[in-house]
Amino acid sequence: MEKISPQYLQEVLFSSSDPRVSRQWSAMEKAGTRRKIAPRIYTPNLTDSPEVIIKRNLFTILGRLYPGAVLSHRSALEFTPTSLGHVFLTYTYTRKISLPGLTLRLMEGPGPIEGDRPFSGELYVSQMERALLENLEVSRKPGPESKTLTRPELEERLEQIIRVKGEAALNTMRDKAKAIAEQLHMQTEFEKLNALISAVLSTRPAKILMSPVALARALGYPYDPARITLFEKLFVGLKQQPYRDWPELNTSPESFRSFAFFEAYFSNYIEGTEFELEEAIKIVETETPLPSRHEDSHDILGTYSIISNRNEMLVTPQHAEDLLRIILYRHEILLKARPSKNPGQFKDKNNRAGETHFVDHTLVKGTLIKGFDYYQALDHPFARAGYMMFMISEVHPFTDGNGRIARVMMNAELVKQGQSKIIIPTVYRDDYLGAMRKLTRKGDVQSYIRMLLRAQEFSATIAGKDIETMQKKLEASNAFKEHDVAPLIIQQP
Numbered sequence: 001m002e003k004i005s006p007q008y009l010q011e012v013l014f015s016s017s018d019p020r021v022s023r024q025w026s027a028m029e030k031a032g033t034r035r036k037i038a039p040r041i042y043t044p045n046l047t048d049s050p051e052v053i054i055k056r057n058l059f060t061i062l063g064r065l066y067p068g069a070v071l072s073h074r075s076a077l078e079f080t081p082t083s084l085g086h087v088f089l090t091y092t093y094t095r096k097i098s099l100p101g102l103t104l105r106l107m108e109g110p111g112p113i114e115g116d117r118p119f120s121g122e123l124y125v126s127q128m129e130r131a132l133l134e135n136l137e138v139s140r141k142p143g144p145e146s147k148t149l150t151r152p153e154l155e156e157r158l159e160q161i162i163r164v165k166g167e168a169a170l171n172t173m174r175d176k177a178k179a180i181a182e183q184l185h186m187q188t189e190f191e192k193l194n195a196l197i198s199a200v201l202s203t204r205p206a207k208i209l210m211s212p213v214a215l216a217r218a219l220g221y222p223y224d225p226a227r228i229t230l231f232e233k234l235f236v237g238l239k240q241q242p243y244r245d246w247p248e249l250n251t252s253p254e255s256f257r258s259f260a261f262f263e264a265y266f267s268n269y270i271e272g273t274e275f276e277l278e279e280a281i282k283i284v285e286t287e288t289p290l291p292s293r294h295e296d297s298h299d300i301l302g303t304y305s306i307i308s309n310r311n312e313m314l315v316t317p318q319h320a321e322d323l324l325r326i327i328l329y330r331h332e333i334l335l336k337a338r339p340s341k342n343p344g345q346f347k348d349k350n351n352r353a354g355e356t357h358f359v360d361h362t363l364v365k366g367t368l369i370k371g372f373d374y375y376q377a378l379d380h381p382f383a384r385a386g387y388m389m390f391m392i393s394e395v396h397p398f399t400d401g402n403g404r405i406a407r408v409m410m411n412a413e414l415v416k417q418g419q420s421k422i423i424i425p426t427v428y429r430d431d432y433l434g435a436m437r438k439l440t441r442k443g444d445v446q447s448y449i450r451m452l453l454r455a456q457e458f459s460a461t462i463a464g465k466d467i468e469t470m471q472k473k474l475e476a477s478n479a480f481k482e483h484d485v486a487p488l489i490i491q492q493p
Helices: 019-031 050-056 058-065 128-134 151-165 167-184 187-200 212-218 225-239 253-270 277-286 291-307 320-334 361-375 381-395 402-416 426-442 445-459 467-476
Strands: 035-038 041-043 086-091 095-099 102-108 117-120 123-125
Touching: 035 050, 041 050, 050 058, 050 102, 058 086, 058 117, 058 123, 128 167, 128 187, 151 167, 151 187, 151 212, 167 187, 187 212, 225 361, 225 381, 225 426, 225 445, 253 277, 253 291, 253 402, 253 426, 253 467, 277 291, 291 320, 291 402, 320 361, 320 402, 361 381, 381 402, 381 426, 381 445, 426 445
Parallel strands: 086 102
Antiparallel strands: 035 041, 095 102, 117 123
């Protein structure tokens, strides 16, 4: 039995059939210690509007005023009023009831059945299977007045179940829905549900599907819709502003390779593969790993072998399948000395960094393919580079090496268009990682763009005929120092 809080702790109070209690409420209302905000509903809150109070205590109100009602149809899946303030319940009669800011839609129908969950007081909520069947009933009203979700919305819910719980869970749900349909005489709705589930699972033709997310699942390329929404936001931000051109100054073979050395050095430093500068130079010049750090040395060599090859860096994807092929090839080169990291293969387990969980391993290909649509709609090389780098990093398609591959793909876009590549020096690492996190967690596009613009402006000043010349410019910029020791200084080219 639900515990009832003392009245002084309750924000909503209800009238009583007891004349004595009713007189008490009337007296308190006249005294100004209580006010009536709707039929049978009072509150000691004299500040907030009735609309705010009722919405905040919605389920308590429903459980008290309509005992045995079932929160049903779209309300059982959304748990919030529609944009027009409609809430749907299955009850003992049909009626439309207006409350401040809300419209209750009571529909005559079966009460709670086994599996429907007690929710608040004597209010119940339709179990998932029942709610899916209810949402496949015919609705005469469109949009936010409809008791049902749209077909695409329902399809996305089914796809989400597979994404989170797997195909077996959806099949189990289908079996349970069939039993409920027989109990509630909803066989017609079950046939609709069965057809949708079969299409999403690819056991029936996918042509009946309307949701892009569900259709992608049916065609074998499921994707992460939340990441695609984030990629769209980045696309819009990148598309809305002009960019300065920073022509590549390191055009000779030696200067190109010298810049590539520092690019490889800093890219690995970001990931925790730290060498003294002299050690890294020796590894690259001799193409020989340090005996004590064989795998780490090969990380440097693998990165350098890709980015120092101008022909390789002129390769950018022309279509989505190209993208998958290129990153797999480059990943294989990068991590060829680490067989435990599955070089040249997409991850088969999920990965995370701190509180950030990256794209589910089953959604990697589909998310990259879907995200490619925005990439190819960008024009400026900086915009393409910034988008590509974030997309690869955010998907995190590999067990290891994701950040380095993302930066390789970014700079290939710039090399292809004769623009200065971007390096992230040690002093700027925290700015880089911070902007990436802001975009991932808060959708802060502009901080990300500003960070990359400054990084490219700095990188465009690092020009010279050889490693020694560039090293001096980097040292003058505080590039090798930690961010809390000195600031990044952008010198004149």
